[in-house]
Amino acid sequence: MSSPLADRLDHGVASGIDASASAPAAEADDNQVSNRSSQPPAVRKLPPPESSADTRRRSLVVASFWFIVLCLGLPIWWKTTTIYRANLPLSQMTDWADGKTCSPVFPLQVSVEAPALQDGEAQNLMRITQYALETMTDFPGYRLQLEMPQTTTADQTTDPSRESNTALTIRLQPGDVAASTLHPHLPVLEVTYPPSSIPSPESSSNGFATYLATQLRSTFAEEQAIMSYLLATSSIPSDQQPQGSSLDTTESLSKRMTRSLKYSGTYHLTFSLFTSGPAPSSWDIEAAIDQYMKPVLDMLKPIHNFTIDTQVQLYAAPGVHSQVLSKEDLSSFINAAEWPLSPGIGGAPTVNFVVFTGNQTIGMDSETETSQSWLIPQWGSVYLLSPPPATHVPSDLLKQPILTFTSHLLSLLGTPQSGSLPMRLSTLTRIRSADLLLRASSSLGSLARLSLALPSISIPSSVADGVAKSMHHLELACANLGSTESLEHARIAEAEAERAFFEKSMVGQLYFPDEHKVTVYLPLLGPVGVPLVMGLLSELKAWRQRRQQKAKLS
């Protein structure tokens, strides 16, 4: 084909859609002309020269197409395909996770009641004891703050359980020897002292003060050990942690912490009676629970709520059939495949309590020991009940199982083992709030790391809200660590952090191979892109030609 023709074709493409439609027609005409007349191609008829207005219009057409693509198409494409990522306070979140924002040091207030002592004497004793406490180097993470109650009266009816911020009250009574006992009902340490041992105002150390400090320390020793265990297993790097956890207790502690359930505001307790035969077929479980377990559940109310259901299953075959159960047998005793032990009711985690009536016994290593129950970590416990004479199990036969379950429940909830009951409970509150605090912080840290690691994950604004709320409550919890409000705030913080992390819309396929992207975009970009680019190219070419001609002319 001759070069002018090719040139014209180029022009045809360059002038956009309508022009390109007319180009083949022109070509056809041309051919006809050249065929009919045998004149040399040099005198071939050319189309009339374009007016400069037409050329300008064509440039404008091409430019307007590009303008629309660049200024409207591209932004719309960008906007619609961009993944929305809300701004997260990443550095603050990591700070929380690293324990830089809130050092989990519990200020415990210990109030001292010393009705028999002069004010000055008591103050002095407190000063020395405080000093002795602070110099105990192997007792980190705790700041025991001694204080006198504001109304220093000899009124014995002041009820320490109502002052929520006071962890322990020391009641000093004159006596023969230095001795201390924990009050069984109240968080009170009753200390007797020989009157001669009260320090003089000048002395800086004193035997009785040291004794008092040691007693206080041993009272909080277990709590402190648990707390250091929690910190050690948390995401906080070890250089941020208060040092000095005793390694010898870690083994048993780790076992106990493994056994305990993850914190939840509500637990679902399932009491099941499984029988190997047709009897017994009914039990007085409601009365038994009311009588033997309810008080403990009531007591735990500030920390946990409980929902309860019960069931009776006849002809339930256990997983092991041997008459004497060894310890290995016990782990497969629960017939998980057939026993209906997983009620999908509600959102609360289930604690299972199983009473099995049958004539199997537990074979212990030593002959003297006997046992009827065992605890399954994070799951519940089982009690083997020897078959009752009647088909109905009265509530007094259930007393022992329920009492066992109650103590198992306490250990499943992670209640510390030493100390009086009120002390154990208040310790549980503190441990749980520290646990929740650490867990919420670590969730925030995970979310921060995740949002950095997966740049294509979308982060809706609800996640940012959740993070903000969580951090707000973490601050509140941190501000009054150790109180019951702190537990409440920590609970909210943890729930919000979890919700933010597990945001439902933060999912979907994040990774698309390039082949997928090409196949999606090619059918669109091919037909649209080729005329656009070719039009621009030929327009540029024409523009250059015009300039050269202009230069030649001038």
Add this chain to the structure above:
Amino acid sequence: MRLSSILQLPVLLASSLLAPIPHVAAEHTSNWAVLVGTSRFWFNYRHLSNVLSMYRTVKRLGIPDSQIILMLPDDMACNPRNAFPGTVYSNSDRAVDLYGDNIEVDYRGYEVTVENFIRLLTDRVGDEMPRSKRLLTDDRSNIFVYMTGHGGNEFLKFQDAEEIGAFDLADAFEQMWEKRRYHEILFMIDTCQANTMYSKIYSPNIIATGSSELDQSSYSHHADNDVGVAVIDRYTYYNLEFLESEVQDLSSKKTVGELFDSYTYEKIHSHAGVRYDLFRGGTDAARSRLLTDFFGNIQNVEVDGAKNTTMDEEMLALSKTIAQLREIAAEEEAAASNASQPAKSEPTRSQKKIQLAKPLTDENWWTKKLVGATALAGCTALWALGSYLEAPRN
């Protein structure tokens, strides 16, 4: 087109390696199994029987149904082409009916999607999702993940409609690790070019194994002439054979390494792959893990010694007293607050309130009102304009 995600992979890898590794205790307290079949239709019978055989095995070894997530995209037992309605067999001797009468399918039919699978792993589910369909694991849970279906280089097809990529799987595991949702994972996959599926995983404490290398197919073991299709894949068949014969019950001491050593090319007709490098402690630690750590449900029970019942009773008495004390305190407090605000309840007389219709959400309330008002005004204006234009003609 944004292809940047590929470029970010090394960065991602590096960040995961450099991130502080949280301390994980050696013991696990619960076992979970995620068993996923991904193909539909009658000629894929073997994939469903693969999954159901694994289901039967983990159940036999004590993992309760509540801790098994079973995803079956099709129901072979009720397929009209099934000559043995209501049953699924994985062997032509038809000795064991895998469907049985005690089977709990968590995700069935069109619920088996890539999205649901990733949601399951990362637990990004709505409140409406029942607990039985969620993977409620924690940092003490060992998880066995088994997948089977039709796959290719770095993907596994779900239901002929979509596919999960090796990157997505790896990212899902990483999210689980970040949230401390597992202790150890055994990932097993039986599909063509299966080893490519675990090649992108970068999270720690995962042992992975697959049936075949890149460009290798995974073959079926044998067909049942009466059922009319292949009933099981080779790789799964020999896994099951080992588990049935060597791991009779929870007391078995067979290790993961011994299972992996039993794979041979002669048996499987493809090169089964194993990946240990992610595991903390390396190859030796991974190989020495007991099979029952993943396939069974080990419970470390604590047997009570001879207990003195008086202690329990004492505790009961104590808690009664404390509950009473609390009640008294609460009453006193209530009395005190009553005394301080005596006539508070007086003015709140029962006023008859008319219940208004309450919108479900009150976000953008004003915007919505404004839009409504504008639309109304616009219609009025149009009407007015129309009648104005019409007026001169008459």
